[in-house]
Amino acid sequence: MQAPHREHLYKLLVIGDLGVGKTSIIKRYVHQNFSSHYRATIGVDFALKVLHWDPETVVRLQLWDIAGQERFGNMTRVYYREAMGAFIVFDVTRPATFEAVAKWKNDLDSKLTLPNGKPVSVVLLANKCDQGKDVLLNNGLKMDQFCKEHGFVGWFETSAKENINIDEASRCLVKHILANECDLMESIEPDVVKPHLASPKVVSCSSCAKS
Amino acid sequence: MADSLPTEFDVVIIGTGLPESILAAACSRSGQRVLHVDSRSYYGGNWASFSFSGLLSWLKECQQNSNVGEEGTATWQDLIDETEEAITLRKEDATIQHTEVFCYVGQDVEDNVQEVGALQKNPSSVESSILTLDSACLPEERHTSYLTSYEVPGTNTQKSDRELSPEVTDTEEWLEKEKYCEDKTCVYTVSDGEKDENKLRVKDNTDKPKKNRISYSQIVKEGRRFNIDLVSKLLYSQGSLIDLLIKSNVSRYAEFKNVTRILAFREGKVEQVPCSRADVFNSKELTMVEKRMLMKFLTFCLDYEQHPDEYQAFEQCLFSEYLKTKKLTPNLRHFILHSIAMTSESSCSTLDGLKATKTFLQCLGRFGNTPFLFPLYGQGEIPQCFCRMSAVFGGIYCLRHKVQCFVVDRESGRCKAIIDHFGQRINAKYFIVEDSYLSEEACSTVQYRQISRAVLITDQSILKTESDQQVSILIVPPVEPGACAVRVMELCSATMTCMKDTYLVHLTCSSSKTAREDLESVVKKLFTPYAEAEIDKEELTKPQLLWALYFNMRDSSGINRSSYNGLPSNVYVCSGPDCELGNDHAVKQAETLFQEIFPNEEFCPPPPNPEDIIFDGDDKQPEASGTSNIKMAKLESSKESKSLESPGKHFQN
Ligand SMILES: Cc1cc2nc3c(=O)[nH]c(=O)nc-3n(C[C@H](O)[C@H](O)[C@H](O)COP(=O)(O)OP(=O)(O)OC[C@H]3O[C@@H](n4cnc5c(N)ncnc54)[C@H](O)[C@@H]3O)c2cc1C
Numbered sequence: 024m025q026a027p028h029r030e031h032l033y034k035l036l037v038i039g040d041l042g043v044g045k046t047s048i049i050k051r052y053v054h055q056n057f058s059s060h061y062r063a064t065i066g067v068d069f070a071l072k073v074l075h076w077d078p079e080t081v082v083r084l085q086l087w088d089i090a091g092q093e094r095f096g097n098m099t100r101v102y103y104r105e106a107m108g109a110f111i112v113f114d115v116t117r118p119a120t121f122e123a124v125a126k127w128k129n130d131l132d133s134k135l136t137l138p139n140g141k142p143v144s145v146v147l148l149a150n151k152c153d154q155g156k157d158v159l160l161n162n163g164l165k166m167d168q169f170c171k172e173h174g175f176v177g178w179f180e181t182s183a184k185e186n187i188n189i190d191e192a193s194r195c196l197v198k199h200i201l202a203n204e205c206d207l208m209e210s211i212e213p214d215v216v217k218p219h220l221a222s223p224k225v226v227s228c229s230s231c232a233k234s
Numbered sequence: 235m236a237d238s239l240p241t242e243f244d245v246v247i248i249g250t251g252l253p254e255s256i257l258a259a260a261c262s263r264s265g266q267r268v269l270h271v272d273s274r275s276y277y278g279g280n281w282a283s284f285s286f287s288g289l290l291s292w293l294k295e296c297q298q299n300s301n302v303g304e305e306g307t308a309t310w311q312d313l314i315d316e317t318e319e320a321i322t323l324r325k326e327d328a329t330i331q332h333t334e335v336f337c338y339v340g341q342d343v344e345d346n347v348q349e350v351g352a353l354q355k356n357p358s359s360v361e362s363s364i365l366t367l368d369s370a371c372l373p374e375e376r377h378t379s380y381l382t383s384y385e386v387p388g389t390n391t392q393k394s395d396r397e398l399s400p401e402v403t404d405t406e407e408w409l410e411k412e413k414y415c416e417d418k419t420c421v422y423t424v425s426d427g428e429k430d431e432n433k434l435r436v437k438d439n440t441d442k443p444k445k446n447r448i449s450y451s452q453i454v455k456e457g458r459r460f461n462i463d464l465v466s467k468l469l470y471s472q473g474s475l476i477d478l479l480i481k482s483n484v485s486r487y488a489e490f491k492n493v494t495r496i497l498a499f500r501e502g503k504v505e506q507v508p509c510s511r512a513d514v515f516n517s518k519e520l521t522m523v524e525k526r527m528l529m530k531f532l533t534f535c536l537d538y539e540q541h542p543d544e545y546q547a548f549e550q551c552l553f554s555e556y557l558k559t560k561k562l563t564p565n566l567r568h569f570i571l572h573s574i575a576m577t578s579e580s581s582c583s584t585l586d587g588l589k590a591t592k593t594f595l596q597c598l599g600r601f602g603n604t605p606f607l608f609p610l611y612g613q614g615e616i617p618q619c620f621c622r623m624s625a626v627f628g629g630i631y632c633l634r635h636k637v638q639c640f641v642v643d644r645e646s647g648r649c650k651a652i653i654d655h656f657g658q659r660i661n662a663k664y665f666i667v668e669d670s671y672l673s674e675e676a677c678s679t680v681q682y683r684q685i686s687r688a689v690l691i692t693d694q695s696i697l698k699t700e701s702d703q704q705v706s707i708l709i710v711p712p713v714e715p716g717a718c719a720v721r722v723m724e725l726c727s728a729t730m731t732c733m734k735d736t737y738l739v740h741l742t743c744s745s746s747k748t749a750r751e752d753l754e755s756v757v758k759k760l761f762t763p764y765a766e767a768e769i770d771k772e773e774l775t776k777p778q779l780l781w782a783l784y785f786n787m788r789d790s791s792g793i794n795r796s797s798y799n800g801l802p803s804n805v806y807v808c809s810g811p812d813c814e815l816g817n818d819h820a821v822k823q824a825e826t827l828f829q830e831i832f833p834n835e836e837f838c839p840p841p842p843n844p845e846d847i848i849f850d851g852d853d854k855q856p857e858a859s860g861t862s863n864i865k866m867a868k869l870e871s872s873k874e875s876k877s878l879e880s881p882g883k884h885f886q887n
């Protein structure tokens with residue numbers, strides 16, 4: 024087998040109100056399973072999903088779930104830092120979670136920009152569509168309008184339970200990120216040290232280390 | 235974002251500085267229910283870093299502190315019963331003093347320049363504060379009133395040693411409207427006294443500035459590129475913080491740059507100190523003989539314990555005296571004393587000097603050719619990394635959350651709860667509080683030291699080389715013996731702490747006077763105030779100062795727990811930042827307190843690899859891999875079983 028030519032690693036944020044299904048979506052997407060048993064997410068930092076995008080390209084997605092601090096709107100910069108895209112999730116059965124969407128989006132845009140100053144790509148997920156209560160969404164046109172107004176690159180009705188549209192939503196987000204990335208090449212930082220437990224190597228370019 | 239806070243916790247931590255944040259991570263990690271609060275709107279307390287506008291807001295806040303209103307706070311008196319008493323906490327921060335700001339660059343500012351894309355969590359207060367500071371810099375007529383000793387462009391010139399220190403009386407006039415502040419933030423606009431011809435040129439050029447000329451409005455606009463640390467520290471690459479970051483895997487949240495150069499200041503000149511073997515051999519400054527002497531001495535230092543005969547007789551002497559006996563040239567002695575051992579002429583014993591030299595040499599080469607690392611985006615990231623770790627393990631975070639008092643049970647003398655500014659009572663078993671939150675009463679007998687700090691934005695490096703992206707540290711020895719050495723750290727834009735074409739320079743020393751009095755002489759030696767006009771390249775040897783801030787920060791490290799009055803035994807105190815270069819104090823303190831509170835728990839063990847977490851199906855039993863003991867998420871033993879290699883193994887060169 025030919026080794027792929029290009030590899031991308033993208034950090035994606037998964038944001039949204041309490042209990043909208045963030046963890047379930049990640050779990051479905053990365054681990055292909057679902058549990059109807061709810062418990063507040065603890066101990067989960069990010070999960071990794073590898074996509075064979077095309078024969079030449081491998082895309083690794085780091086999906087960052089939010090942790091306890093977000094409950095009260097005090098995310099650390101560490102969470103946002105260098106993210107390339109985001110999913111904002113709401114629960115179609117709870118209109119209040121949709122009302123929070125614009126707030127999450129504003130919050131995100133104020134804290135995170137691409138190195139070129141543009142906002143990151145964000146896809147809106149209307150989750151739990153299996154519940155058949157998607158009153159909000161019967162009007163697709165309105166949703167399109169909403170996305171346009173608030174700068175989402177797209178929206179999907181998803182179900183973590185029935186595995187509906189999650190792959191599609193992710194593909195949409197990755198497509199936009201890849202398209203954006205061409206003009207971001209200059210942002211790559213050489214000479215960065217990342218001390219790690221497993222591989223304490225210096226991630227750096229030795230030719231720059233002259234002095 | 236939920237709004238109701240649980241009321242039962244195991245540990246409540248007040249303050250988000252480094253030791254508190256490490257403790258938060260350690261406690262959550264070991265399964266404790268942690269509430270971590272900070273009264274401020276940002277993480278880190280005095281360990282925070284700010285964007286440019288963020289820093290201006292912070293300054294404003296320091297200034298307004300003594301003026302905080304009581305509105306909106308519920309009274310705690312009604313919330314405790316007769317079996318209880320309250321220990322109130324301090325309402326405002328008293329750790330920052332003598333803030334002074336100097337702006338040297340042109341104020342060609344349209345009034346409303348704003349940081350691009352800046353997030354302001356607290357729009358009303360932040361915006362107004364920026365305005366006030368700006369306008370303090372702006373109005374022309376004010377220049378003349380308080381800058382009597384300086385020249386305003388366009389009037390006559392007087393090239394002189396500019397003292398950047400108008401007497402406070404000069405500034406009183408415009409500070410009048412801010413009389414309420416005890417601790418004045420003085421903002422000076424310093425115009426440069428240039429030759430007449432230059433002046434004229436400036437006028438002609440005002441609307442098309444030369445390339446690389448940086449204006450105040452550019453700094454404001456690009457303000458988000460700045461991450462300006464309140465403390466200036468580095469990580470020793472073999473130090474306890476790096477070890478902790480690696481061990482706990484909190485390092486996954488942080489990235490670092492190597493400090494690329496160690497500099498020395500000698501006879502009015504900045505030069506690079508060769509410290510690695512390769513550096514020594516490649517050095518052009520050293521003669522062949524010096525190279526051999528230096529290598530011989532450094533090799534000895536690496537295992538000096540094995541050669542007691544070489545130093546035993548001098549153990550009680552000063553290190554500087556000892557060096558004189560070692561056949562080293564003055565040049566080399568200076569390098570070793572100030573730049574490698576980083577100590578001073580008159581205060582360091584031979585044994586301490588040898589130990590410091592050895593530490594330095596051992597740290598060399600672990601990640602790069604100096605012993606130090608600097609966190610990308612600033613030191614202020616590090617507490618946040620630990621907070622993220624704590625949050626991932628269920629720690630609940632509330633910024634802008636003030637605590638009014640501890641509730642103490644009279645009978646047992648133990649603290650039972652806190653009461654917050656909403657009048658909510660939150661119960662816990664243990665309480666950790668940062669020194670600055672304690673009331674004056676509790677600290678009345680505590681003797682604090684002070685740290686003097688300066689933050690400069692400059693246009694060039696203090697030692698130019700082909701690469702303009704250097705991260706340098708320089709120790710400037712004191713002029714008079716007995717005074718303190720000044721530590722200078724110069725950061726380039728690649729560290730993500732300043733905008734392109736500028737440098738961020740931090741100066742630090744332990745205080746004997748105000749920060750400006752302690753540090754200004756060093757600033758003057760290394761920099762020259764910004765000149766509006768293009769000067770001949772040759773003429774301009776020193777980097778120019780664009781903007782400067784001085785302040786004093788309280789140093790609460792090294793204070794004995796027993797110096798605080800009347801604290802219950804289950805209230806633990808963390809100190810604010812210390813003056814040292816490394817972070818050992820904070821790490822040590824966090825670990826010691828953790829072990830005191832939870833003697834049987836492991837301190838910050840590695841969390842499971844995210845790739846190894848499988849979410850529990852409802853039916854399956856948890857299975858955990860050997861090293862990680864995780865309460866909620868469950869682990870699959872990892873396929874390529876990541877053994878914990880001893881990190882040391884990789885770094886022997
Ligand atoms: C290339 C590049 C990439 C970046 N990527 C990211 C990224 O991915 N994610 C990211 O978050 N940031 C990123 N930043 C940094 C970003 O510009 C801000 O520093 C960050 O968004 C602030 O987030 P916060 O709300 O968590 O910080 P907070 O600490 O909550 O503060 C928000 C801002 O206001 C200031 N501030 C808040 N309250 C006060 C107060 N009371 N007094 C004074 N100042 C105050 C802070 O200094 C800060 O600038 C990046 C910067 C660059 C240059």
Ligand SMILES: Nc1nc2c(ncn2[C@@H]2O[C@H](COP(=O)(O)OP(=O)(O)OP(=O)(O)O)[C@@H](O)[C@H]2O)c(=O)[nH]1
Pocket residue numbers: 039040041042043044045046047048058059060061062063064150151152153154181182183184185
């Ligand atoms: N019917 C249905 N239920 C779902 C779906 N997605 C999630 N849920 C349920 O919604 C509840 C919350 O899901 P989580 O994934 O834990 O939500 P979260 O956003 O991660 O919650 P927090 O981490 O607490 O903020 C769980 O009981 C899930 O089983 C879905 O697509 N359909």
Ligand SMILES: [Mg+2]
Pocket residue numbers: 045046047063064088
């Ligand atoms: Mg979750």
